[in-house]
Amino acid sequence: MGLAKTEMFTKRQNTISSFAKAFGHPARVAILQHLFKIKACVCGDLVNEIGLAQPTISQHLRELKQLGLIQGNVEGTSVCYCINKENWAKMKGIVSEFLDQDLTCNDCC
């Protein structure tokens, strides 16, 4: 019914999918790549850079922020967003462990 039955899965499985969902939209991929590139940012730059409306960018930023992958520091009228290094590293560890699973396989395939 459009509702992910999260209670059926392990905490780890839900964590992995939550992080993956964060990268599951090209706008958020682009936002993160831009933050990595310039190493600091304000929302207005992203609106020009990405090409989506300001509320849309703001909404994507909020999702990334709620997951802890970015942080925003208010500076006057603008907000300085950047990658949260510590949480990014944690996420990378969890996702990488999933991606790095053993590929050995029996004769079935």
Place this chain on the structure above:
Amino acid sequence: MGLAKTEMFTKRQNTISSFAKAFGHPARVAILQHLFKIKACVCGDLVNEIGLAQPTISQHLRELKQLGLIQGNVEGTSVCYCINKENWAKMKGIVSEFLDQDLTCNDCC
């Protein structure tokens, strides 16, 4: 409008988000983990293992198959699904490159 404006983004950005979307649901994470674990599988096993209805599992399998991450070989009345090692490795390379971006940052944050 619920429509990702893929044409605004680079091919690479869309590729990353497509793969990420595949892991963006705990059921698909669980399916892949199970395939890794037993190294071969049929759909019926997954229905018992995961706990979702058979059509639901079949639908998730189709998405993973369309992305090339798994493959299914028909064996009599059952279908043997397993990880597509080559494509998994390719995907891992693309996603890892994104995750491994340089975390150095200026004094802004």
Place this chain on the structure above:
DNA sequence: TTTATTCATCGTAATATTGCAATGAACAAA
């Protein structure tokens, strides 16, 4: 104080995703 700038939030419309009952297709066994 007034005005401008910047970003967040609200409200809403459109599309996407998830889940499953019902059904179908393919094959094997009786």
Place this chain on the structure above:
DNA sequence: TTTGTTCATTGCAATATTACGATGAATAAA
């Protein structure tokens, strides 16, 4: 052939996501 097994597909209902105009809150500048 008939029956049973296995998985795919269809059709639908419910929820989630995406996008943006309008508006609000906060601050800075005039």
